[in-house]
Amino acid sequence: MSPARPPPPTEGPWLEAARMFARNPSAIAGSVLLALVLLVAIAGPWVLAADPFELVAAPMTPPFTAEAWLGTDYLGRDVLTGLIYGGRATLLVGAVAALLSVAIGITIGATAGFYGGRVDRALMRVTEFFQVLPALLFAMVVVTLFSPTLLTVTLAIGVVSWTGTARLTRAEFLKLREVEFVRAERAIGARNARIIWGVILPNALPPLVVSATLAVGVAILFEAGLSFLGLGDPNQMSWGLMIGSSRQYLLSSWWAVTFPGAAIFVTVLAVSLIGDGLNDALNPKLRER
């Protein structure tokens, strides 16, 4: 690669970060991978109209055969179909749960950091309460209390994983609320809501974007973990469910576990690469390099 000369800064900091991101090979690799996974999950069901629960061939048909390209599991369900349809559920749960966790985290962290004092102390006690609960155990309790559907699984993951974002947001708000431009904003007569969402949050966003991206990877792993333990939605094919249901047959039909496992691996890797790329692009201290 030719030594990249920084372009004359004529754009906003976000555009500049985007340019930075686009020059980072591993970030690009992550984006391409994620785009592929998304493409398969979104467009796949149109190309390959099938029921992932349907028995299509003899149980444990090995992969790379005419009946089933990626083989069938112990019941004779097609692994490829499962991958495509399961990807939808996995990615959806991952994205929505991450969104939920970030939304809760930012709201609580911003309120605590901005108002400080008693509000801060109260909200931080709540955060600590959620932090000391073993997350997976807590999510299992939530899922078993209600019936395990895609929605309850998503909610459970969102509710147990927001504490990190809340602490990060609070720290950023504590740092930024006494900054001069925030005072200047107050001096022109802006109300608190405007200062929180319109002034401080945009400045606190870089680390939060990174954390939100990584939260997607964590949520996907969480969903897989719950499904593996049999606490996922049994009527909804997902990668975790595929691994979980075929785990006893790992030695006799490795493909039924390996392919969905690889899919999870690739997706989480892609998300992490993107998160790292965003971190480099948005962190002004690393930008000097």
Next chain:
Amino acid sequence: MNAAPAQAPDAKPLLEVQDLRVEFRTRRGAALVLNGVDFEIRPGETLCVVGESGCGKSMTALALLRLIPSPPGRISGGRVLFQGEDLVTASDATLRQVRGNRISMIFQEPMTSLNPVFSVGEQIGESLRLHAGLDARQARARAVEMLRAVGIPAPERRVDEYPHQLSGGMRQRVMIAMALACRPDILIADEPTTALDVTVQAQIFDLLRELQRDKGTAIMLITHDMGAVAEMADRVMVMYAGRVIERGSARQVLDAPQHPYTQGLIECLPALGSSQHDDRAELTEIAGVVPSIWELGQGCAFRERCRHALPRCAAEVPPLVDIGGGHAAACWLRAGDAAAEQAR
């Protein structure tokens, strides 16, 4: 020095501050950082507030708009009357209507006073959207106008730039444009040139004077630079350790300072172009430092550093006494024989 104030000296004050007190809660107890500050700002004039770091200048400015970081600070007494309304007790909604609209403020550090993630046009336009109800397009057009008014070249292009693309002087101009966008009655400028080059300082002062002439804005200029005072002030107020110790017209205070502290401040100025042949003449200084809030005791806060300290200075705080023509000083040397001073 401006030859004549824009208004007659007895014009009705725009802003009246009475016995303003601000305290900060600390681990060692409540610290009174403003202790009974009284002053007024008249329409169209420039009031300079002078004093060393930590004397309460900036705190006074912040207190006017209730911008003191709270906790730990709070206004513990006094009134700030603006158009008949006491801003100390006014509702938040009323206060928001005053802030940035009727009274606006520019800060010391142009580097950190602008929001790095928004373009300067968006930031100038914001107070217009808040107070004048303009939509985004109108606000932008007005922002371009304001940038032109504060002397920024190619304002149509600059309006979309971000703070990091501007020099310190330009940023301070942007701050001024923001502050003046709603044509406020009063502009509070808290050391607006401290962070800038000397040449840029002069430009900023020229700009402020020009805008004041055009728009009739009263300016409260906070500074520790006596040169700036000589250049800008109609009236001067000198603060020390949270109190006003001298005030009067610029001529009165600069030509005949009454408080030993004010005299010291003026002596500290190098006499450029004066009759002194000895061009390496040593600069005088005021010995010592401003006492900490905890060392104030009961007497005059300046007594430890004062050449003329009397026994009385250690016992009682001197009141701010009028010594004629609106010139007042808080010193036992003057209070005792104010009449004699006038005769001098």
